[in-house]
Amino acid sequence: MKTAVVRFPGSNCDLDVFHVLKDVLKLEADLVWHRDFAGEEYDSVVLPGGFSYGDYLRAGTIAAHSPAMEQVRVMAKEGKPVIGICNGFQILIESGLLPGALLRNECLAFVCKWVKVRVETSDTVFTRAIQKGAVLDMPIAHAEGRYVNDPEGLKELDENGQVVFRYVNNQSVPSEDSNPNGSMDCVAGICNEDRNVVGLMPHPERASEPILSPFSNSDGLRILAALRG
Amino acid sequence: MPIFTVEVIIENKKMARDPEGETIARELVSRGGFSEVKSIRAGKYLRLHVQATDSEEAERIVNKMSNTLRLFNPVVHNCTIRVRGETE
Numbered sequence: 050m051k052t053a054v055v056r057f058p059g060s061n062c063d064l065d066v067f068h069v070l071k072d073v074l075k076l077e078a079d080l081v082w083h084r085d086f087a088g089e090e091y092d093s094v095v096l097p098g099g100f101s102y103g104d105y106l107r108a109g110t111i112a113a114h115s116p117a118m119e120q121v122r123v124m125a126k127e128g129k130p131v132i133g134i135c136n137g138f139q140i141l142i143e144s145g146l147l148p149g150a151l152l153r154n155e156c157l158a159f160v161c162k163w164v165k166v167r168v169e170t171s172d173t174v175f176t177r178a179i180q181k182g183a184v185l186d187m188p189i190a191h192a193e194g195r196y197v198n199d200p201e202g203l204k205e206l207d208e209n210g211q212v213v214f215r216y217v218n219n220q221s222v223p224s225e226d227s228n229p230n231g232s233m234d235c236v237a238g239i240c241n242e243d244r245n246v247v248g249l250m251p252h253p254e255r256a257s258e259p260i261l262s263p264f265s266n267s268d269g270l271r272i273l274a275a276l277r278g
Numbered sequence: 279m280p281i282f283t284v285e286v287i288i289e290n291k292k293m294a295r296d297p298e299g300e301t302i303a304r305e306l307v308s309r310g311g312f313s314e315v316k317s318i319r320a321g322k323y324l325r326l327h328v329q330a331t332d333s334e335e336a337e338r339i340v341n342k343m344s345n346t347l348r349l350f351n352p353v354v355h356n357c358t359i360r361v362r363g364e365t366e
Contacts, residue, residue, distance in 0.1 A: 150355075152290070153297060197294045197353070199293060
């Protein structure tokens with residue numbers, strides 16, 4: 050399994066993801082500039098966090114029209130694992146590979162803190178080794194992470210089991226006080242209908258080594274480990 | 279061929295809360311004594327100069343561009359296009 054970490058102008062979590070793939074998971078991985086990305090050379094792809102194109106117009110919108118996203122679209126169709134983290138999630142949404150929208154946090158602030166997310170389904174390429182209901186500690190760092198969809202879209206996601214992660218409190222229950230950005234239904238991450246494209250706002254790459262976690266765990270690694278294939 | 283000024287306004291639909299507009303209304307305008315202002319929605323404003331044969335064509339071009347390039351996210355945004363006339 051060879052993984053590409055695609056860098057856009059303004060990506061800034063690319064090196065963190067690359068470090069986890071190379072040094073922690075010991076995977077074959079490349080950092081690839083978005084103009085040079087050839088999807089057929091890779092078995093999976095990570096769209097890292099950051100501020101692609103300065104978040105101009107709307108987070109992820111401009112990167113969504115990069116030629117690299119055409120490649121990602123083909124990979125997604127072929128069933129290859131695709132994961133978008135934070136700005137990568139915003140890019141997946143704006144490219145139409147995932148449904149809905151990510152808007153400005155309800156509290157207006159850039160929120161940077163550790164959160165708990167509950168795994169809502171094991172039926173995705175990235176969560177198949179994690180038990181449904183498991184709660185993971187991961188940090189978030191974003192200003193535009195409020196997941197919004199229309200009532201029909203939200204219902205469809207729920208019925209298809211496409212909500213992959215929800216923000217939860219210490220009792221493992223989604224609640225207003227556990228919701229850091231005003232996301233509808235406390236949605237922190239979703240997948241496509243084919244379950245191989247996953248987007249999430251929390252940063253698994255920043256929670257992949259015990260030394261980086263205030264809880265001394267490596268919960269994020271459980272998600273990225275899926276890239277072992 | 280003439281050049282037209284076209285405005286594109288992107289704002290959240292009613293179902294998608296607009297914390298920026300709410301905050302401007304509550305913390306600035308209302309506190310500033312303008313109680314007549316009952317609500318504010320913040321949005322995105324783009325002013326384009328578009329070469330076209332007439333204003334209808336200018337509007338058609340911008341409409342197509344807004345949809346093709348997803349200048350707005352149809353799930354949460356309304357997009358208004360206004361042709362302001364020929365640019366001097």
